[in-house]
Structure formats: C-alpha cells, structure tokens
Amino acid sequence: MKIVLNGEPRVVGAETLSALLEECGFTGRVATAVNEGFVPASLRIAHILKDGDRVEVLAPMQGG
C-alpha cells in the first residue's frame, strides 16, 4: 500500500498504524497523526491504514 509518511511517499506492508511504526523502525517516544487527526498510542494497534493515508510521526525536539 502507498502512504505518505512524514511528507515522503512510501510503499509499506503494514496494515495498522502500530505495525507501520514497527516496520519503519520507530521504537522510541513518538506521537502519531493520520490524515491530520491525532491517533493516541492506545488506538494505534486498532487503526487500519488505507491507501493514500498521510501519516505523521512526531518526536520531542528543541523549542522556544
């Protein structure tokens, strides 16, 4: 399936959001959004991805 992950087009095998994180090597502390909507960590395992989904995986970063 084709998705957009953090702005980059990707072809992935994962069918759920939690599987996607595992497939793409996100093991740390991250927050997720799909199609501009927040998906809490507890709901990732049940969140089925669709072709064309836009997934954002955000992490702690420096800020002012």
Place this chain on the structure above:
Amino acid sequence: MRTFYGTELANPLMLGTAQYPSPAILEQAFRESGAAVATVSLRREGGAGQTFWQMIQDLGVNILPNTAGCHTVKETVTTAHMAREVFDTRWIKLELIGHTDSLQPDVFQLVEAARILTEDGFQVFPYTTDDLVVGEHLLEAGCEVLMPWGAPIGSGRGLNNEYALRAMRSEFPDTPLVVDAGIGRPSHAAHAMELGYDAVLLNTAVARAGEPPMMAKAMALAVEAGRLAFEADPIEARDMAEASTPVIGKAFLS
C-alpha cells in the same frame, strides 16, 4: 512567588531549548540559569528525538511543550494532543501564529483554541499580545496564566510597549503573567520583573549569545534583581534633582 496551575517555580526564568551551539552548551546554560521550566516542541522524527528526550528529562525541570509554527485552531489542537502524550504533561504553551514576519499571535483563533484545550483538560499558557481585551477573553476561556509578548520572537528588542504591559499587570493583579518573547538582554528581563511580572520566558537571547551559559546566568541574576526591586517598592522618577545629602548642618564656607 505565584504558582502556575498549582506548581510553584524555584526560579522565575523559563528557558527555551532551541538554537544552542550544542546539547552540552544547552545543559550548561540550564545549570547556570537555574531555570525552572524548559520549553520544547514536536517535530517529525528524524532520529534525534529520543536522545533529546533523555537529555530534557535529565535536566529535572518542568517541561512546557509548545505549538510553535501552527497557524490554525485545528492543527494547534492536534499538536497539543500529540505533545501531551509525548511529554506526559497537561501544560501547553499555546502558540498560534497569525503574521509571518512578526510572528504575532492570531488572537481570535488563540482564544478559540484555548477554550477547546481547556475543555480537553489542558493547562494553557497562551502566547498572546499585550491587548487587555484579548487577555480577558483568554481568562474567560479558562486560561489561568497569560504570556504577553515583549517584542516579536527572536527580535531581542526588549519591552516594546511598557505602558501596555504595565496596564496588563494592573488589570490582572491575581493572574500569573509572563513576558514571553522579545527579551534580548538581562536589563530587559529585569525590566519585566520590575513591572511586577511573575516570570520571563526567553530562548534566543541566551542560545545565540557568544557564551550561552554566561548569558543564562546573567538572565537568572537579572530576573532575581528585578523581582526583588518590585517587592522593594521602587521610588518614582522625578524631573528635577532632590539632594540626598542633608542640608542641615552644612558648614558655612562661602
């Protein structure tokens, strides 16, 4: 020292974590400043996020995530929810930018976002202008802290409108107030505290200084001096001299 949503801060300095020459210098700056709050953000994970998270935890300070770069209520609210999960805090520094060059907050959307996030259980620190009416609306929306700008973010201009900041302090005597943004020098930070502000939030002035840890310490001393000065009830300025040495007892020698 006033409390911020029930949390008493050891020091009225809130320090940003961006733009330092290195993580080691950032850590030194925090140590030198004794800052009680660190602002942080969320960005796309590129590998550095987990190291940064560990370092921030090791600082042992209160974490205040921001919504920097957001321009709409929707993306601001979504970002806040993501930050709450990642940083495990209800605190959110609400930034909702309305103007590209000045990074001036869009105060109309800001009030709306503040209301939504308060209802969602957040403790909102709104980055706002020095407008009294906007301040009233933010308090009505549930904010218990206001953070008016001193000057545009990163400009280092100090307090652009002292009159407005003074009016805000007078209008909201019971609300914790923070001057957020625009501080360039310790004298600016001291000035804000002398007006009776409860804290100062700054980043660029320290991070971009030639010696960030030294500037961090200078800022810490300045906010402490300004706070003490406010509590000590300073004299009013006057137009003409008033001799401080007693006239009585002066020898007649002319």
